Amino acid sequence: xxxxxxxxxxxxxxxxxxxxxxxxxxxxxxxxxxxxxxxxxxxxxxxxxxxxxxxxxxxxxxxxxxxxxxxxxxxxxxxxxxxxxxxxxxxxxxxxxxxxxxxxxxxxxxxxxxxxxxxxxxxxxxxxxxxxxxxxxxxxxxxxxxxxxxxxxxxxxxxxxxxxxxxxxxxxxxxxxxxxxxxxxxxxxxxxxxxxxxxxxxxxxxxxxxxxxxxxxxxxxxxxxxxxxxxxxxxxxxxxxxxxxxxxxxxxxxxxxxxxxxxxxxxxxxxxxxxxxxxxxxxxxxxxxxxxxxxxxxxxxxxxxxxxxxxxxxxxxxxxxxxxxxxxxxxxxxxxxxxxxxxxxxxxxxxxxxxxxxxxxxxxxxxxxxxxxxxxxxxxxxxxxxxxxxxxxxxxxxxxxxxxxxxxxxxxxxxxxxxxxxxxxxxxxxxxxxxxxxxxxxxxxxxxxx
Amino acid sequence: xxxxxxxxxxxxxxxxxxxxxxxxxxxxxxxxxxxxxxxxxxxxxxxxxxxxxxxxxxxxxxxxxxxxxxxxxxxxxxxxxxxxxxxxxxxxxxxxxxxxxxxxxxxxxxxxxxxxxxxxxxxxxxxxxxxxxxxxxxxxxxxxxxxxxxxxxxxxxxxxxxxxxxxxxxxxxxxxxxxxxxxxxxxxxxxxxxxxxxxxxxxxxxxxxxxxxxxxxxxxxxxxxxxxxxxxxxxxxxxxxxxxxxxxxxxxxxxxxxxxxxxxxxxxxxxxxxxxxxxxxxxxxxxxxxxxxxxxxxxxxxxxxxxxxxxxxx
Ligand code: B12
Ligand code: SF4
Numbered sequence: 001x002x003x004x005x006x007x008x009x010x011x012x013x014x015x016x017x018x019x020x021x022x023x024x025x026x027x028x029x030x031x032x033x034x035x036x037x038x039x040x041x042x043x044x045x046x047x048x049x050x051x052x053x054x055x056x057x058x059x060x061x062x063x064x065x066x067x068x069x070x071x072x073x074x075x076x077x078x079x080x081x082x083x084x085x086x087x088x089x090x091x092x093x094x095x096x097x098x099x100x101x102x103x104x105x106x107x108x109x110x111x112x113x114x115x116x117x118x119x120x121x122x123x124x125x126x127x128x129x130x131x132x133x134x135x136x137x138x139x140x141x142x143x144x145x146x147x148x149x150x151x152x153x154x155x156x157x158x159x160x161x162x163x164x165x166x167x168x169x170x171x172x173x174x175x176x177x178x179x180x181x182x183x184x185x186x187x188x189x190x191x192x193x194x195x196x197x198x199x200x201x202x203x204x205x206x207x208x209x210x211x212x213x214x215x216x217x218x219x220x221x222x223x224x225x226x227x228x229x230x231x232x233x234x235x236x237x238x239x240x241x242x243x244x245x246x247x248x249x250x251x252x253x254x255x256x257x258x259x260x261x262x263x264x265x266x267x268x269x270x271x272x273x274x275x276x277x278x279x280x281x282x283x284x285x286x287x288x289x290x291x292x293x294x295x296x297x298x299x300x301x302x303x304x305x306x307x308x309x310x311x312x313x314x315x316x317x318x319x320x321x322x323x324x325x326x327x328x329x330x331x332x333x334x335x336x337x338x339x340x341x342x343x344x345x346x347x348x349x350x351x352x353x354x355x356x357x358x359x360x361x362x363x364x365x366x367x368x369x370x371x372x373x374x375x376x377x378x379x380x381x382x383x384x385x386x387x388x389x390x391x392x393x394x395x396x397x398x399x400x401x402x403x404x405x406x407x408x409x410x411x412x413x414x415x416x417x418x419x420x421x422x423x424x425x426x427x428x429x430x431x432x433x434x435x436x437x438x439x440x441x442x443x444x445x446x447x448x449x450x
Numbered sequence: 451x452x453x454x455x456x457x458x459x460x461x462x463x464x465x466x467x468x469x470x471x472x473x474x475x476x477x478x479x480x481x482x483x484x485x486x487x488x489x490x491x492x493x494x495x496x497x498x499x500x501x502x503x504x505x506x507x508x509x510x511x512x513x514x515x516x517x518x519x520x521x522x523x524x525x526x527x528x529x530x531x532x533x534x535x536x537x538x539x540x541x542x543x544x545x546x547x548x549x550x551x552x553x554x555x556x557x558x559x560x561x562x563x564x565x566x567x568x569x570x571x572x573x574x575x576x577x578x579x580x581x582x583x584x585x586x587x588x589x590x591x592x593x594x595x596x597x598x599x600x601x602x603x604x605x606x607x608x609x610x611x612x613x614x615x616x617x618x619x620x621x622x623x624x625x626x627x628x629x630x631x632x633x634x635x636x637x638x639x640x641x642x643x644x645x646x647x648x649x650x651x652x653x654x655x656x657x658x659x660x661x662x663x664x665x666x667x668x669x670x671x672x673x674x675x676x677x678x679x680x681x682x683x684x685x686x687x688x689x690x691x692x693x694x695x696x697x698x699x700x701x702x703x704x705x706x707x708x709x710x711x712x713x714x715x716x717x718x719x720x721x722x723x724x725x726x727x728x729x730x731x732x733x734x735x736x737x738x739x740x741x742x743x744x745x746x747x748x749x750x751x752x753x754x755x756x757x758x759x760x761x762x763x764x
């Protein structure tokens with residue numbers, strides 16, 4: 001929650017002593033509100049005011065960093081309950097669980113598969129975020145060995161899972177510099193785990209399965225020891241308890257500004273379900289409803305791709321569709337006699353069409369009109385994709401400068417525009433393409449003559 | 451230990467309860483909740499969301515391979531198809547009168563009557579009847595369906611701004627429920643509910659279809675508009691308090707991800723698995739944003755999503 005200058009001013013000494021470099025306390029407060037100077041520049045703040053200001057300056061849900069360098073992810077930091085109110089900013093980390101009870105070879109193979117997984121959507125590349133390594137064997141040495149091997153082959157954001165401080169200590173010695181999430185401080189081990197997390201500068205998960213009150217108590221103890229980067233595990237595993245707890249935690253943080261719940265939450269959908277499909281559905285629920293880190297037990301492209309797509313959907317700014325720059329785009333290596341296809345600048349639409357053209361036998365020109373980021377029919381219905389606009393774009397992008405013909409392929413959904421377009425662009429031939437981009441290749445084969 | 455006071459919203463509104471079927475036919479009630487989806491700690495959710503399976507009146511030849519395989523020969527016969535759909539767990543049948551579409555056969559009232567009767571005969575669950583989404587044809591075949599199902603409390607859709615009068619009137623005459631469909635816009639949805647109410651339709655005879663975008667194809671818009679409609683309803687706006695119906699199967703199975711096995715990246719995974727996940731994850735997301743009826747296409751999705759709903763109901 002950010003404060004206004006006037007709110008901050010109330011906490012200042014109001015002596016206008018100028019030590020901070022400003023003529024008055026109020027002037028200083030204004031600069032603090034703009035975040036252009038730190039509150040600590042005033043030497044005369046009372047301890048009480050300092051604490052009140054610091055806690056007010058902290059976001060209601062802590063932003064927690066997991067991992068080191070450019071591989072790190074940031075989770076938490078959300079400020080609203082519903083995405084239409086603003087945006088959800090920090091997509092939940094999707095990490096894959098490895099158990100040290102499985103043969104090392106098998107685990108490393110899995111690591112290789114996961115680390116090599118990369119899928120494209122609307123021109124962006126998406127991957128799994130990292131691994132959760134569990135000390136399932138109970139053997140500290142086996143745990144440390146697996147952690148070391150993963151840290152070496154795939155230095156990514158990690159969750160280290162063990163209830164044994166000794167095992168955790170050994171694992172952190174192997175991978176502490178990757179700033180893994182230490183999972184977890186419990187009522188039994190919290191003091192040791194807190195020390196370990198502190199010593200390695202790692203975020204710490206706090207787990208209490210017996211009610212939010214116990215969890216809050218434990219969080220306070222851990223926070224008192226100076227740990228700021230906390231992740232919560234309230235213990236609910238199935239659909240209902242997960243939804244209930246994650247909603248309650250989010251509300252406690254945002255509505256009540258209740259500090260001990262002001263952290264991202266880690267979930268384990270595989271533990272509340274009995275098979276892959278079920279796990280992926282629960283993970284989907286958790287993407288939509290408030291998870292910060294999701295530990296998946298199953299990994300396969302047919303789960304990752306839809307989950308990554310859902311995450312992208314839920315975490316895009318609801319006010320601004322992802323857009324392309326309007327213009328004439330060469331797809332493949334188009335020549336003067338190549339087809340010219342017309343589409344919108346909604347990036348989902350663009351990539352659907354560009355993708356099909358790329359895999360067709362026809363290098364083509366794709367003319368992307370400015371529809372303010374709307375899809376074909378939405379833009380048409382909103383009056384932002386009509387014959388006039390298409391004709392204008394044809395001139396603006398100087399299509400005749402790139403090709404030696406006068407033919408345009410328009411989306412099948414816009415068949416009604418054909419007549420009007422032929423009037424607007426006299427001498428041009430308007431071909432009505434298929435409705436779905438998937439059929440473009442076949443269409444061009446049949447209808448395009450160079 | 452710090453005292454934890456769970457914030458509970460004091461909603462003043464409640465979703466209207468809408469009953470389908472009855473009179474010898476199984477009865478399904480949707481709506482009635484006075485809180486957000488599945489938040490039992492805050493309010494009451496008297497009726498679980500229900501799953502419908504889409505059945506078409508003519509064989510859907512262009513459907514994706516996994517669907518054709520799962521259903522097999524019953525796709526040729528809507529009555530058999532509906533029967534099988536009930537066996538695999540559908541609580542409702544959503545019969546799409548596709549063949550009435552001018553480009554799909556342009557059949558008329560007679561055929562609609564015949565198919566609706568045969569499906570009503572074949573199953574004992576309530577029926578949703580959907581037109582081909584061409585306003586004049588919708589009027590023609592939905593009026594016929596309405597007569598064929600008189601007294602069975604069907605849900606008839608879709609009403610749009612263009613044709614709500616005819617469909618609303620026939621629903622009133624024959625005791626059915628009308629489905630108003632609007633394109634992902636809260637004010638349009640509300641406006642259509644007002645228009646239908648002005649015709650004399652009571653609040654317990656209306657459903658709304660907010661228009662579904664599939665995962666990756668507009669889901670984010672549908673999701674948010676549904677949340678906003680639901681929040682408005684709980685805030686006390688009776689004209690946005692209608693239970694919501696989402697055509698998840700139709701949208702999910704239309705997308706390339708659910709249709710194409712060749713020429714797509716390996717990172718998409720094999721077609722059948724990927725396609726099923728596409729439908730399931732679209733469904734689970736929209737359950738979180740307030741769907742009361744979800745229309746699906748694949749039999750195994752019904753089982754999976756039903757099991758999730760059962761657990762969400764506690
Ligand atoms: C998401 C969505 C929205 C979002 C906008 C998303 C966006 N950025 O465009 C929001 C919620 C904002 C919205 C608003 C509106 N919408 Co809208 N919306 C949809 C929805 C659900 C999905 C659209 C989508 O993203 N499709 C995916 C993209 C990739 O599809 P596409 O652009 O068509 O591209 C495909 C093909 O056209 C083809 N293609 C594309 N380019 C080319 C080029 C060539 C050469 C070829 C051959 C093929 C081709 O390939 C692509 C993949 O196959 C559809 C309904 C539905 N389920 O499809 C309604 C829909 C498009 N909307 C509709 C309407 C009416 C509206 C509004 C006018 C409602 C209103 N009155 O407020 C507003 C207008 C917006 C405004 N005023 O600014 C109607 C259009 C009706 C019609 N037939 O004209 C639809 C069909 C819903 C309906 N059934 O009523 N909408
Ligand atoms: S140093 Fe502190 S007390 Fe002095 S003017 Fe600045 S804000 Fe006011």
